[in-house]
Amino acid sequence: MVSHFPYFLASFTWNYGLGMTWLVVPLYAYSKGLSGAEIGVLFSLPSIAQLVINLVGGAYVDRFGGRRIMQASSVLLAAGAAAMPFATGFGTLFAAQLVLVLARATFWPANWSIAAELPGARGVQAGRLNAVSSLGQILGNSSCGFILALGGFGATFAVLSSFAVAALLIGLNSPQKPHAAPAGQSLFGNYRVLIRMPVLFYGVLCAYLSALPFSLSMSFYPLLLQQLGFGEEASGVLLALRAVGGVGAGLIVARFVHTGPGSPWPVIAGAFVSVGVGLQPLFGHWAAVGAFMFALGVGSGLMTIYFQVTMAEIVEPRMRGSAMALGGVGWGTSHLSTPLIMGFLADRYSLAAGFYVLGALSLVVVGLVALLRGWAFAQTKLAA
Numbered sequence: 001m002v003s004h005f006p007y008f009l010a011s012f013t014w015n016y017g018l019g020m021t022w023l024v025v026p027l028y029a030y031s032k033g034l035s036g037a038e039i040g041v042l043f044s045l046p047s048i049a050q051l052v053i054n055l056v057g058g059a060y061v062d063r064f065g066g067r068r069i070m071q072a073s074s075v076l077l078a079a080g081a082a083a084m085p086f087a088t089g090f091g092t093l094f095a096a097q098l099v100l101v102l103a104r105a106t107f108w109p110a111n112w113s114i115a116a117e118l119p120g121a122r123g124v125q126a127g128r129l130n131a132v133s134s135l136g137q138i139l140g141n142s143s144c145g146f147i148l149a150l151g152g153f154g155a156t157f158a159v160l161s162s163f164a165v166a167a168l169l170i171g172l173n174s175p176q177k178p179h180a181a182p183a184g185q186s187l188f189g190n191y192r193v194l195i196r197m198p199v200l201f202y203g204v205l206c207a208y209l210s211a212l213p214f215s216l217s218m219s220f221y222p223l224l225l226q227q228l229g230f231g232e233e234a235s236g237v238l239l240a241l242r243a244v245g246g247v248g249a250g251l252i253v254a255r256f257v258h259t260g261p262g263s264p265w266p267v268i269a270g271a272f273v274s275v276g277v278g279l280q281p282l283f284g285h286w287a288a289v290g291a292f293m294f295a296l297g298v299g300s301g302l303m304t305i306y307f308q309v310t311m312a313e314i315v316e317p318r319m320r321g322s323a324m325a326l327g328g329v330g331w332g333t334s335h336l337s338t339p340l341i342m343g344f345l346a347d348r349y350s351l352a353a354g355f356y357v358l359g360a361l362s363l364v365v366v367g368l369v370a371l372l373r374g375w376a377f378a379q380t381k382l383a384a
Contacts, residue, residue, distance in 0.1 A: 040343020127254020245297020278359015
C-alpha cells in the first residue's frame with residue numbers, strides 16, 4: 001500500500017471535498033429561497049449529464065488511463081466550488097451544481113479502475129479505497145458544519161476548492177496504466193461487448209443501492225436533520241457517521257466480500273440500506289439517528305465493494321473502465337431519481353413520506369437483486 005500512497009491520499013483528499021458538498025450545497029440552495037421541488041431539480045437534472053459523462057469518462061479511462069481522468073475531475077470540483085458563492089438564483093446555482101456533478105461523473109470510473117489494477121486481492125484493495133474515501137467524506141462532512149458556522153458560505157466553498165486543487169497535485173503520482181485498444185476499435189467499442197453481458201445490468205441494480213445513501217446525503221438528509229432539530233454542527237457530525245460505517249465495511253469486512261451467484265453480500269448490504277432509509281424519520285434522538293446513519297454507511301460500503309470486485313473480475317483489464325462506468329449508470333439513476341422523488345413528496349406530503357417511499361423502493365430492488373443473481377452470472381466467466 002505504501003508504494004501507492006499518493007493514489008490513496010489523492011482519493012482521500014478529493015472525497016474530503018465531496019463530503020463538504022453534501023452539507024453546504026443543499027443548505028446554500030435553501031438559504032437562497034429555493035423550494036423543495038426546486039432543490040430536487042437542482043440535484044436531479046444535472047444527473048442526466050452525469051449518466052452521459054460517466055460513460056464517456058469510462059471509455060477515456062480505458063484509452064488513456066485513470067490518472068488523467070482523475071486530474072480532470074479535480075479541476076472540475078475546484079471550478080464548481082469556486083463558482084458556487086457567485087450563484088444567487090436557480091439558474092446560476094444549477095450551472096455551478098452541473099460542474100460539481102461532472103466532477104463526480106468523471107472521478108468514480110477512473111478511481112475504481114485504478115484500484116482494480118493494484119496488486120493484491122481485489123476485495124482488500126477495494127476495501128482500502130472505500131475506507132480512505134469514506135474517511136475523507138467523514139472529515140469533510142463533519143468539519144463542514146463548523147467551517148460554515150464560523151466563516152459562512154464563502155469561506156466554506158473556498159476551503160472546498162482548495163482541497164480539490166490539493167487532490168489534483170497529489171494525484172500526479174498516481175498509477176497510470178492506459179490499455180491499448182484493438183486495431184480499428186472505436187472509443188466506445190468496449191460497450192458493444194459489455195452490454196451483451198447480463199451481469200452488467202445486475203451491476204446497475206447493485207450500484208443503484210450503493211448510491212442511494214449518497215444521493216440522500218447530498219440533497220435531503222441535511223434538511224431532514226434540520227427538521228428533526230439538529231443544528232449545522234450536529235448535522236455535519238451525524239452525516240459523517242454514514243461514512244464511518246463505510247470505513248468499517250472497507251477495513252473489517254472487505255476481505256470476506258466475494259462475487260458470484262451464491263454471494264449473500266448484495267442482499268445483506270441492500271437490507272442495511274433499506275432499513276436505514278425507510279425508518280430514519282421515525283426517530284429523532286441523536287443516538288438513533290446516528291445508528292441509522294452508521295447502518296447506511298455499512299450497507300453502501302459493502303455494496304460498493306461488491307460492485308467493484310464484480311466489475312473487476314468479470315471483464316478483461318482493457319475493459320474495466322468501461323465496465324465500471326456502465327455499471328455505474330446505477331449511480332446516475334439514483335442521483336437523478338432520488339432528489340426528484342424526494343422534492344415532489346416533500347412538497348406534496350412531507351419530507352418523512354419521501355424517506356418511507358424510498359425505503360420501500362430500495363427494498364423492492366433488494367428483492368430483484370436476490371432473484372436475479374443466478375440469471376446474471378449464468379453466462380459469465382470470471383476474468384483471471
